[in-house]
Amino acid sequence: MPSCLHCRTIRVAALCLLLLLNACVADMSGPERHLETSAPARVYDDSTPVQVFDAYTLSTFMGRHAEACAKAGLTPAQLKSAEQQTFAAGDWRPDDYGQALRQRLDLRSFPSLLTGFTNDSQRTHLAPSWQTVQLDKTAYTGRTDDLECTYVVFATADWNGNGVRDWLVLHTQQSPHDRTLRLAFWLVITDPQPKGGLLQAQLLAIDEYEGLAARSIPAGEARDYVAGILNDRILPAAGRPASAPR
Amino acid sequence: MRTTHRIAIMLLSLVLSGCAMQQPVEVLRPDEFSTMATRLRTELVRRGLLDENGAYEPGLPMNSHGEYRPASFGEELYKRLSTRFRMPDAATGGLTPETFAASASPRDDVRIGKGGFVMAQGMDIITVSIIAVTDWNGDGVNDWLLVCRVKPLLGNGPRDYYLAVDNVTAEGVLQPKIIAIYDCQDGTCVLVTGKARKDVLGFDPEHPYVDATPGDQVTLPPGSPAPTGGVHEDRRVEEQSLAN
Numbered sequence: 106m107p108s109c110l111h112c113r114t115i116r117v118a119a120l121c122l123l124l125l126l127n128a129c130v131a132d133m134s135g136p137e138r139h140l141e142t143s144a145p146a147r148v149y150d151d152s153t154p155v156q157v158f159d160a161y162t163l164s165t166f167m168g169r170h171a172e173a174c175a176k177a178g179l180t181p182a183q184l185k186s187a188e189q190q191t192f193a194a195g196d197w198r199p200d201d202y203g204q205a206l207r208q209r210l211d212l213r214s215f216p217s218l219l220t221g222f223t224n225d226s227q228r229t230h231l232a233p234s235w236q237t238v239q240l241d242k243t244a245y246t247g248r249t250d251d252l253e254c255t256y257v258v259f260a261t262a263d264w265n266g267n268g269v270r271d272w273l274v275l276h277t278q279q280s281p282h283d284r285t286l287r288l289a290f291w292l293v294i295t296d297p298q299p300k301g302g303l304l305q306a307q308l309l310a311i312d313e314y315e316g317l318a319a320r321s322i323p324a325g326e327a328r329d330y331v332a333g334i335l336n337d338r339i340l341p342a343a344g345r346p347a348s349a350p351r
Numbered sequence: 352m353r354t355t356h357r358i359a360i361m362l363l364s365l366v367l368s369g370c371a372m373q374q375p376v377e378v379l380r381p382d383e384f385s386t387m388a389t390r391l392r393t394e395l396v397r398r399g400l401l402d403e404n405g406a407y408e409p410g411l412p413m414n415s416h417g418e419y420r421p422a423s424f425g426e427e428l429y430k431r432l433s434t435r436f437r438m439p440d441a442a443t444g445g446l447t448p449e450t451f452a453a454s455a456s457p458r459d460d461v462r463i464g465k466g467g468f469v470m471a472q473g474m475d476i477i478t479v480s481i482i483a484v485t486d487w488n489g490d491g492v493n494d495w496l497l498v499c500r501v502k503p504l505l506g507n508g509p510r511d512y513y514l515a516v517d518n519v520t521a522e523g524v525l526q527p528k529i530i531a532i533y534d535c536q537d538g539t540c541v542l543v544t545g546k547a548r549k550d551v552l553g554f555d556p557e558h559p560y561v562d563a564t565p566g567d568q569v570t571l572p573p574g575s576p577a578p579t580g581g582v583h584e585d586r587r588v589e590e591q592s593l594a595n
Contacts, residue, residue, distance in 0.1 A: 139460075144457050208441075208563050209446060213506070214473035215473060216474060216505055220474050221506050223506065224536075225438070226552045226553050227438075229438075229446075233553065240569065267457075295456065300445035301449065302453060303448065303454070305458070332505055335505070335506075345537065
């Protein structure tokens with residue numbers, strides 16, 4: 106069953122990360138402990154009302170991720186009933202999602218081609234190499250000489266069930282040097298706060314469009330997939346040596 | 352470092368202490384101090400932390416001077432060290448997280464040790480460790496020497512930031528100064544100090560701010576059709592319904 110394969114990949118990846126982390130901490134003196142990071146305070150005790158900006162993309166998304174959407178309360182019936190709800194005072198719904206993504210999205214928070222064109226200090230679209238092509242209420246398009254990116258926030262809802270509104274984003278990447286390949290990333294911006302830090306994205310899946318062919322890469326295989334594409338095609342096309350560690 | 356090695360260095364430093372003004376160094380991570388001493392030898396000799404033979408004078412714990420010392424450097428650095436040396440903030444503030452603790456999301460894996468911490472955040476593994484306690488700026492008060500290593504799971508790296516926190520007190524955010532950056536790109540590593548830090552960082556470490564005001568110039572790629580919708584026309588978000 107494909108879903109079981111998926112689980113196993115994630116489990117193996119998690120184990121590898123755990124071993125790597127243990128190796129890093131092992132040489133420090135004193136005992137090591139795992140820290141629970143603080144979760145944001147709940148805004149809604151029961152269900153968080155859903156905001157829809159692009160109904161077509163949302164229905165595509167719901168078709169593709171039906172199980173996860175049902176878990177997050179994103180079903181057509183629930184969407185309809187959610188419309189009558191009112192928004193709580195502490196619920197951050199900015200007027201300008203495009204600008205927030207441009208200024209504050211951590212481009213290294215998910216596996217993508219951006220990892221090959223960012224570094225520790227240049228990890229948002231505010232880095233000088235980025236030019237704004239389009240900036241909108243719910244969308245942003247930016248480009249450098251080596252990469253073009255678009256973002257569309259198509260809905261917001263409480264995806265991870267912690268009572269805080271998350272943003273559902275369709276994000277595309279394309280190299281101007283290799284236009285046969287287009288990548289679409291289904292992202293969730295988890296627990297965005299109005300101030301005090303970068304926006305972190307969680308990857309749900311990558312859609313690959315190669316000419317007329319299309320296929321989907323689950324999140325668990327995304328890192329290996331991106332490393333391969335970066336080293337074999339995108340970095341050489343941009344005149345850079347392959348550098349992404351496998 | 353092997354014990355015999357360390358004894359040799361101690362003896363050497365005892366012999367030499369008579370002829371050179373040397374600052375005692377309390378080394379908390381011998382492996383990291385050794386790497387730092389190799390990469391930044393000239394600077395450490397200039398500041399009197401190493402003698403001309405590369406030996407240091409092991410210092411005593413400085414509690415006798417009433418200086419602040421936390422029970423766990425790891426917890427202290429995680430909760431209080433500013434992240435602003437890594438990336439610029441907006442002049443109005445709020446674009447980047449103030450501390451590592453503030454930057455952590457519930458999905459990040461954070462491990463705290465006595466001498467530092469490790470956090471797995473997105474595509475990066477970030478390690479912050481205390482290397483040594485010594486008087487770095489020569490004002491008679493001890494300072495902390497740190498290393499922040501950012502090791503990417505994808506893309507260029509790793510990068511080591513060598514940091515000094517002057518005259519540490521018990522309260523507030525710890526604002527480090529970047530001594531040097533050891534940066535690896537496309538398989539080549541360089542040590543960067545002084546004005547050249549700006550080229551690696553992409554911003555001036557003495558003025559770590561970026562203009563984030565929405566005066567964004569829209570630049571169209573060559574040969575592209577005009578986009579629909581301007582930048583600043585009606586910023587309000589309109590909601591629409593799936594049920595219609």
